[in-house]
Amino acid sequence: MVTPARCPAILIAAPASGQGKTTVTAALARLHARQGRRVRVFKCGPDFLDPHWHQLASGAPVHQLDLWMNGEADCAERLHAAAGESDLLLIEGVMGLFDGTPSAADLAQRFGVPVLAVVDASAMAGTFGALAFGLRHYRPGLPWAGVLANRVGSERHAQMLRDGLQDAADWMGALVRVAPGGGATGKAAAALLPERHLGLVVAQELGDDALARLDAAADALAATPLGQMGLGGLQRWAVDFPAPGPSVHVPPLLAGRTVAVGRDAAFCFVYDANLQCLAQLGAQVVFFSPLHDAALPACDAVWLPGGYPELHAARIAANTAMQVSLRAHVAARKPLWAECGGMMSLFESITLADGTTQPLWGLLPGRVAMHKRLAALGPQQLTVAGHTLRGHTFHYSTAQSSADVLGRTSRPDTAPAPDAGEALYRHGSIHASYFHAWFPSAPAAVAHLLGGEGPAP
Template sequence: MVVAPASGQGKTTVTAALARLLTRSGQRVRVFKCGPDFLDPHWHQLASGHPVHNLDLWLNGEGDIRARLHDAAANSDLILIEGVMGLFDGEPCAADLAVKLGIPVLAVIDAGAMAGTFGALVHGLRNYRPGLPWAGVLANRVVSEGHETMLQASVRSDERGADLAGIDAGWLGGLRRSADFALPERHLGLTIASELRDAVARLDALADAMAATSLGRLDAEGWQRWAVPFEASTPQRLAPRLQGRTVAVARDAAFCFTYQANLDTLRALGAELVFFSPLTDQPVPACNAVWLPGGYPELHTEALVRGTQCRASLAAHIAAGQPVWAECGGMMPLFDGLTLADGTRVPMWSLLPGEVAMQPQLVALGPQSWNTPRGELRGHTFHFSLTTSPMAALAQTVPGSKFGRSEAVYGQGPVRASYFHAWFPSNPEATAQLFLSEAI
């Protein structure tokens, strides 16, 4: 598991670099992401060539996590798990998962502006939580060979240190600073890999840099020192409640926040999935239900307003009483208007009454659950906008943290919409109901 003392230290960079390096060498690599993250998995999928699933003790449950890891291990040489935020941030945190499953952690620390203090951070991360399985540390954004020497000297061996193929205890190398493979960001996180023409070139540059580190030079035996055993899992069999039904899923740069596990759950429920792009004004394909996932509608308002065919076909779908589930960014274009960060109001689709306004800072973040008539459906919230609407909320989600705020679930006709991002595997029965005519 690739972890760090905080966000922005380089976990995604290192995980993607390792995945690309090992995949290029012919190894079968699977990557997972801790927490409800939509963006980092795009990079890891491009680097490894395989779908990326999310792991979260609260969202998934331990049994589901063990099953996903076991299934991946059956067809892989190596599994990498990117942590979330800092190693001990959140309830549950990445350290909880590492301890519970016995997964060794590789700490990535941005060392660009430090020397001896690096060793103190390593010591703290390694010893703060008793029983934390430890693999070692990798320095990120190293400036020079001399800088790397100082960093390595600061990492002191202790009684838990192990000599890994001649590597000094805990030290697994330094990744140099370079603009060639910096992964660009925007307000919700990393820019999606598919939006960058040079995404593969960036990954290859990362992999080349990783190959020069002690970690990048490990052979199969070196990696095997961190092997974790998992028992065989019993696959969950779902009643095919969506058998014979087609769900149309919006998928493009404006609607791109989809968990692979959510798509898999819909298919396991019997649904056929078809995809369409509102940004290119594709009409809603023939279907029984529509899913509008989250994404970045605020970056693509001009194209969405021009999309008359898409809007008209969605309006006809709603008028026919066919279900729509709209999450966060997928909900925003449905309202009358969207006010951007610069104060410009853009008229939107007017399929729901109300206004959306972008905010200068994060409005809500954290786990959420929706107590539906079909039981608890878990998920999370993460948004930079606020919505005002004359509609009364059909329901309110329950924050999974004492620091969270509930989210309204709006309902009008066959439309259900919320800032709540649902994790479908947490309750397939409730999920199926979202896409049936007698919607929740």
């Protein structure tokens, strides 16, 4: 009989996006990992960028938790497994605490995880206390850890914020903001993580500077009451994660097949759980760089994930050897599944935000254009071969193509509609869409996209 796993756990949330919860989560993970503790970090909802920072900070894989995309049973299984091998679990929320359906608050209440609210207090004083009170009491029964003030101007400012709290025990400390010139305005400063149009810059792009930023943030957090808690203090937030039900059997539909996965600076939007799902399906996974490699590795199928092709369009077009290799793969009628940025790279051309046009690989008819505003955002589902994949869409570009449209995505619990949602294109052995799939939600659909119906002949 599998018993519950008990482990201190905190869900780091905020009243809105942009408050600093990613920095605080990564700093807390780095602080405890430096002290030799086993830390596992999770991210609420679909997100490819924040987990790069959390994995660097914790030294452990980072998985998503979403009561709709994963499903409650999958979330329970991941939390129970992580709690059984960790000293501390951290879950970064998404958007504001109560935003979305399901929200970070829904996840916290379902699993009894205390909420730490991170609030950008740079332009407030007494209102900080009202905001903390509202977050704590808006929903009855919400597990609560406290509030951390971010981007605070001075020690005096921090004291004003603390004095405004109705419950002094809510105070988890203050992080002093970074001045415009880069120097700290007080004794400590939380390092800011760099951003671009889809979110944070991927940690690996910054090399050693990424770890230096995390260390600076961890050092700042170490001066707060939250950062000074050892394992004994963290036990106040210990949670019993119940044993999950029996795992759903994943049939080995990709047994004997090799799936080549693109992975580099332009193609980096990959859930670790998706790679795990491919392994459960029996596939051997190999990686390659679409930007730098001259040819695909020996494989039966290719997955081109999303990323930033718009930042590397010239290099993509210049790698004609990879283009030739991809064409040969498709000419041999071997499957290729391309998601979002992976799909974009297969079109004939891209018009960038500055109006210039760059050629791309041209394996898909049509073109893609970048925009300064979001073109689509939100949870989506896609039916493939009778199985429904869950996932999301998030992109700043639009595409025009004459390729066949096999189907379209729809929002949760709604039926697909003509000319709505994201198109699922098919062109020869290529399947492509802006849709980012969460593979564990429908492994059989993934196997279909990658050509698997059992052992390779």
